[in-house]
Amino acid sequence: MSSQAKFPTLSQEHVIGIFEEKGALLTGHFRLSSGLHSDKYLQCALVLQHPDVAERIGSAMAALFSDKKPEAVIGPAIGGIVIAQEVGRALGVRAMFSEREGDSMTLRRGFSVAKGERVLVVEDVITTGGSVQEAVDALVALGADVVGVGVIIDRSGDRATFSVPFKSLARLEVSAYTEEECPLCRSGEPIYKPGSRKS
Numbered sequence: 040m041s042s043q044a045k046f047p048t049l050s051q052e053h054v055i056g057i058f059e060e061k062g063a064l065l066t067g068h069f070r071l072s073s074g075l076h077s078d079k080y081l082q083c084a085l086v087l088q089h090p091d092v093a094e095r096i097g098s099a100m101a102a103l104f105s106d107k108k109p110e111a112v113i114g115p116a117i118g119g120i121v122i123a124q125e126v127g128r129a130l131g132v133r134a135m136f137s138e139r140e141g142d143s144m145t146l147r148r149g150f151s152v153a154k155g156e157r158v159l160v161v162e163d164v165i166t167t168g169g170s171v172q173e174a175v176d177a178l179v180a181l182g183a184d185v186v187g188v189g190v191i192i193d194r195s196g197d198r199a200t201f202s203v204p205f206k207s208l209a210r211l212e213v214s215a216y217t218e219e220e221c222p223l224c225r226s227g228e229p230i231y232k233p234g235s236r237k238s
């Protein structure tokens with residue numbers, strides 16, 4: 040079986056199309072957990088609630104990193120949990136998630152990585168990439184060899200950079216403003232704060 044057949048790829052257009060079809064790409068006035076305001080919000084859970092779609096996206100993510108031979112996949116909770124599971128399934132390796140304990144990101148629940156273990160970090164969507172870099176730093180501190188960062192949708196507009204190779208299935212250029220400079224605030228649009236933490 041060729042690697043292409045094992046890990047079917049998805050084009051950026053296809054990924055965005057899935058998000059639109061599942062109602063996971065919202066338009067309005069949103070406060071992101073990064074504190075920035077935006078006219079668009081991605082609710083990846085609405086896509087990943089469909090296991091067949093989640094599995095397909097996981098396979099496409101696996102295709103981006105199969106050459107790095109990851110031995111484990113880790114996603115920061117909560118957004119990274121489902122996609123980590125699906126990428127781990129596609130690669131045939133175990134999937135874990137990192138969590139905050141106080142101010143620091145760490146592995147709990149008995150999860151562990153071996154010294155030098157090749158680990159891939161995945162997330163559903165990033166705006167600043169802060170949580171993902173925290174997870175990378177935590178894994179490096181535990182002795183893992185972090186071989187890459189993969190996200191379904193990069194909406195950082197090049198603001199997110201990582202200390203390891205970074206790939207996304209799709210990029211979404213959306214405006215993000217500080218409260219002071221937000222045109223939606225200025226025009227008096229009510230703001231909506233989505234429930235899940237996302238940075």
Ligand code: ZN
Nearest residue numbers: 076221223224
């Ligand atoms: Zn605003």
